[in-house]
Amino acid sequence: MKDKIRNILREHGKLAQDALSLLDEADLYQAGMTSHASVNVMLALESTFDIEFPDRMLKRNVFESIRAIEGAVTELVSGLSSKPAGAR
Amino acid sequence: MENAERLLLDLVDAGHLVPMGIDGMYGRGAAFEDTLLRFDAYISRSAKDDGATLVRFPPVINRRDFERSGYLKSFPHLAGTVFSFDGTPAEHQHLLETVEAGGDWSATQKMTGAVLCPAACYPIYPTLRGTLPQNGRLFDVFSYCFRHEPSKDPARMQIFRMREFVRISDGDSVRPWRNMWIERAMELLTAIGLPAVSAVANDPFFGRGGRMLAANQRAQELKFELVVPIASEESPTAIMSFNYHQEHFGSTFGIQTSDGAVAQTACVGFGMERVTLALFKYHGMRVDRWPDSVRRVLWG
Structure with missing residues (x-):
């Protein structure tokens, strides 16, 4: 995952x-x-990992480091069922 | 009736605003205009020793400069672009027939080189390409500005005037200058009886990416506003804003400090119609009945 984030x-x-x-x-x-x-990093992460960042995560500190991004992406990938229906 | 619509009716009844049949666009009556210009002169008096260079631009910006400014990344929904007819006589005939039939004649129009100015400071940055003098620059600008957000709230006009001071220098000069203005502006507004409060703010960025831009702007305290309740107590109206752009305009338009660093910029903007509306809201529709203390400050 980190390699994809770095790319x-x-x-x-x-x-x-x-x-x-x-x-x-x-x-x-x-x-x-x-x-x-x-913002472009956020959109690329969404399409690469097929996730959608909820509003509560559209914040400066969520994208402040590779580690922070990894934590957020991991949370969203593992909680795919909580993605609102029809959101994509 | 909503407070905003009631206030608008009062302003129209008093002759301060003249409806034009489109939300957010009005003519200004004599007392309204006089008040606005007196407030403008009051700003000038407060800043007379600052040494700002005065420039007055028409209410448009060169389209190429506008495109480079990044405005469309953040506020595509607010921009207004000037279009004009550039066709053959046959196409002219088609234009007239379409208008006559009440149809959509936009296809007969072509984009021109002008975009309506979104903020009074926008035309200044492209003129500064190159290296600044040692202490940077300070400008005084004033222009009608356009934002496409039709509303019945008289405090949310689509076309309105903005007086701005713009500082272009290094970060160590720009930030304290902005903070000085927050204090000075509070004093200016208090003296004319407007109960302004300072608050961290964000611009109305577009879309989901915009949520992030807004959160970033707040987290870094890049924008402050002085707000006063005009149409609503719950969501007071910003009558001034204090914006620190960091290196955005300096890097976009190739502006360097005398040390060779990318210049930083900040601007301080007065919403001239909003201040005027706040004065009518707080002191009443009859200027001759305003408190002496306020009249003395504005009319001397």
């Missing part, structure tokens, strides 16, 4: 350094990810 960050994160060499806990905003880039 998404490399493509959409507009980071100043290669996402493949970032530490899991590195602050992505410090690394250059803008607010608009974080």
Whole structure:
């Protein structure tokens, strides 16, 4: 999963350094990810993992590091049944 | 009847607003206009020692600059673009027939190079490409602005005036400047009897991505507003906003500080119609009956 997340960050994160060499806990905003880039990262995560971030997760800290993203994606992938019907 | 609609009727009855048959667009009566211009002069007096460079743009922005500004990423639903007819005589005939039949004549129109200005500060950034002088720049801008959000609330107009001061420099200068203005503006509004309160705010970003942009903006306290109840006590109206854009406009339009860093920007905006409406709401529809203290400040 982390590799997929790193690839998404490399493509959409507009980071100043290669996402493949970032530490899991590195602050992505410090690394250059803008607010608009974080929206694109969020949308790419949704299509890659076939998930939908609920409103409560559309927050700055959910996307602040690879570890935080992994935690959020894991929660959504494991709780697929709780996805609202017809949401996609 | 909703409070907003009642207030609108009172304003129309008093001759302050002249309906144009489209929600959120009005003519302004003499007392309304005089009040607005007096408030504008009051702002100028408060900022006279700041050394701002005054520029007045027409209420449009070059479409290329608008496209680069990123406005469409955040607010596609609010933008208004100028279109015009650019066809043959035969197509002109088709246009007239379509209008005559009450049909949709938009297909006869072509996008021009102009977009209606969404905020008074937008035209200034593209003019600053390059390196700033050592202490950066400070501008004073004032323009009609357009936002496509038709409403019966007189405090939510589609076309309205915004007076802004814009600071372009490094972050260490821009942030304290914005904070200075929050305090100064509170004093200005208190002196004319408006009970403004400062609050962290977010822009009305579009869609699901917009929820995230709004949350980011709040988490970083990039936007403050001074709010006053106008049409509603529960959801007071922002009459001023204080916006810190970080490097957004500096990187978009290639503006550097004298040290070679990407410039940071902030703007302080007065919603001129909203302030004027708040004055009528709080002091009544008859300007000659307003409290002396308020009249002295505005009319001297």
